[in-house]
Amino acid sequence: MTQPMLVNGQPAHAIPADDRGFQYGDGLFETALLVNGRVRFIDDHYQRLFAGCARLGIAPPERQTLSREIAQVTADAERGVLKIIVTRGAGGRGYRPGSAMSSTRVVALHPFNPAPHGALRLRWCDIRLGRNARLAGIKHLNRLEQVLAQSEWRDGEVDEGLMLDTEGEVVCATSANVFVVRDGAVVTPDLRFCGVQGVMRAQVLKAATKLRLSVNEEPLWPHDLETASEVFITNAVRGIRSVASLDSLQWSETSIATRLATELSLRD
Amino acid sequence: MTQPMLVNGQPAHAIPADDRGFQYGDGLFETALLVNGRVRFIDDHYQRLFAGCARLGIAPPERQTLSREIAQVTADAERGVLKIIVTRGAGGRGYRPGSAMSSTRVVALHPFNPAPHGALRLRWCDIRLGRNARLAGIKHLNRLEQVLAQSEWRDGEVDEGLMLDTEGEVVCATSANVFVVRDGAVVTPDLRFCGVQGVMRAQVLKAATKLRLSVNEEPLWPHDLETASEVFITNAVRGIRSVASLDSLQWSETSIATRLATELSLRD
Numbered sequence: 163m164t165q166p167m168l169v170n171g172q173p174a175h176a177i178p179a180d181d182r183g184f185q186y187g188d189g190l191f192e193t194a195l196l197v198n199g200r201v202r203f204i205d206d207h208y209q210r211l212f213a214g215c216a217r218l219g220i221a222p223p224e225r226q227t228l229s230r231e232i233a234q235v236t237a238d239a240e241r242g243v244l245k246i247i248v249t250r251g252a253g254g255r256g257y258r259p260g261s262a263m264s265s266t267r268v269v270a271l272h273p274f275n276p277a278p279h280g281a282l283r284l285r286w287c288d289i290r291l292g293r294n295a296r297l298a299g300i301k302h303l304n305r306l307e308q309v310l311a312q313s314e315w316r317d318g319e320v321d322e323g324l325m326l327d328t329e330g331e332v333v334c335a336t337s338a339n340v341f342v343v344r345d346g347a348v349v350t351p352d353l354r355f356c357g358v359q360g361v362m363r364a365q366v367l368k369a370a371t372k373l374r375l376s377v378n379e380e381p382l383w384p385h386d387l388e389t390a391s392e393v394f395i396t397n398a399v400r401g402i403r404s405v406a407s408l409d410s411l412q413w414s415e416t417s418i419a420t421r422l423a424t425e426l427s428l429r430d
Numbered sequence: 431m432t433q434p435m436l437v438n439g440q441p442a443h444a445i446p447a448d449d450r451g452f453q454y455g456d457g458l459f460e461t462a463l464l465v466n467g468r469v470r471f472i473d474d475h476y477q478r479l480f481a482g483c484a485r486l487g488i489a490p491p492e493r494q495t496l497s498r499e500i501a502q503v504t505a506d507a508e509r510g511v512l513k514i515i516v517t518r519g520a521g522g523r524g525y526r527p528g529s530a531m532s533s534t535r536v537v538a539l540h541p542f543n544p545a546p547h548g549a550l551r552l553r554w555c556d557i558r559l560g561r562n563a564r565l566a567g568i569k570h571l572n573r574l575e576q577v578l579a580q581s582e583w584r585d586g587e588v589d590e591g592l593m594l595d596t597e598g599e600v601v602c603a604t605s606a607n608v609f610v611v612r613d614g615a616v617v618t619p620d621l622r623f624c625g626v627q628g629v630m631r632a633q634v635l636k637a638a639t640k641l642r643l644s645v646n647e648e649p650l651w652p653h654d655l656e657t658a659s660e661v662f663i664t665n666a667v668r669g670i671r672s673v674a675s676l677d678s679l680q681w682s683e684t685s686i687a688t689r690l691a692t693e694l695s696l697r698d
Binding site for chain 1: 581
């Protein structure tokens with residue numbers, strides 16, 4: 163482990179075993195792209211992180227503190243993946259949080275591994291996402307469903323998997339949001355029961371509106387994939403990626419994804 | 431932190447920050463009672479832990495290794511709470527597990543805090559449990575729902591909370607299983623969509639059968655609480671605890687809970 167990492171501001175690569183992040187997944191994380199020495203969309207990442215802290219009742223770290231620590235771990239880097247973890251803190255045994263806990267923060271820079279170019283091959287995942295509106299949208303640390311989903315295929319067989327919730331609605335890819343183009347309109351799941359409100363997803367919705375495309379957040383079903391003229395997935399690190407196939411379904415259209423990526427200057 | 435704790439067999443109170451238990455809640459745990467220097471129902475705890483490893487595709491630790499480490503942390507103690515955590519291991523970034531990861535194990539002894547005597551006061555929790563049959567029954571580390579549930583009341587207001595799933599079925603208490611007595615039969619939720627297959631729950635089902643009581647595992651609804659003649663909750667550390675009230679519902683009957691506790695010799 164040679165990545166620069168700060169735990170509560172101190173260089174470290176370990177956390178106390180009684181941290182509630184480890185004991186219960188009681189925390190949140192953010193994954194952002196460092197490009198040309200700057201963290202892309204950092205304000206959006208802060209905003210989601212603080213919204214998650216508010217939802218879970220976790221004491222949010224100071225923005226200034228995070229900002230200083232991010233500057234420290236990224237000081238010598240031009241490109242990389244910044245990961246921030248914030249947990250409820252250390253101590254106690256039992257689910258009940260202590261009354262005045264100090265949250266734990268981990269700020270680390272990881273290498274950026276460029277993904278293969280070109281449109282992606284997707285599959286449907288077998289495992290479903292459980293519905294819980296109270297945990298929907300935020301990027302919390304309870305990620306066993308995503309771990310099991312990515313265990314369903316071998317490296318190289320496909321590039322990503324699409325996930326349904328337990329009622330059969332399309333939610334997201336295992337680590338990306340999903341968009342379909344239907345009659346020229348850009349449509350993405352509304353994430354009212356599960357899934358993460360992606361930073362790139364929000365940027366894409368804004369950019370699509372700016373391009374005067376029709377935009378809808380609504381319940382999406384497998385049928386909507388079958389009838390889509392174009393499909394793409396988005397995440398903060400990988401940007402916007404066109405989808406070439408989903409099991410036996412195929413798409414060659416990539417024009418709206420390309421326009422959105424240009425609008426957001428993601429091509430550099 | 432003065433509890434005896436072993437991390438992968440070594441005395442330690444920290445784990446690597448890249449452990450997947452911390453990053454994603456990618457692991458399992460057990461909480462058992464040490465009484466008279468022995469771990470109560472240890473075979474049942476091993477069995478559930480190994481079943482959880484199999485379900486999640488985590489390399490199980492050797493039973494002999496765990497047994498040796500448990501003997502080490504409990505060597506000087508008569509009474510306490512033994513906690514075992516097993517995660518998929520350390521390393522990597524991204525949900526996909528590495529191909530041949532070594533699991534992490536943490537074995538620790540915590541003090542046993544005797545609970546107040548007498549029957550318990552319960553409340554209905556507001557937060558629901560998401561349904562996911564793939565994660566049901568095992569004691570995995572994704573416990574945000576239970577953390578939020580226990581945050582709903584202040585210490586001392588009530589003793590426990592009962593939880594419904596998102597469809598309105600009764601599942602469990604925040605850290606215990608629940609039983610109702612209906613026409614003399616002992617009934618408990620079947621846990622097909624969520625909840626943990628408790629070690630004490632299994633013992634109670636066995637003991638009830640031995641006492642020639644009628645026993646049912648089936649879907650349970652709030653109505654079943656309203657019409658129950660007796661209610662009790664169970665967990666491995668606290669044993670069998672009679673319930674005196676659930677919000678405005680009240681019970682004075684404790685006879686079946688008492689017979690089961692006697693049958694299981696839990697009163698010492």
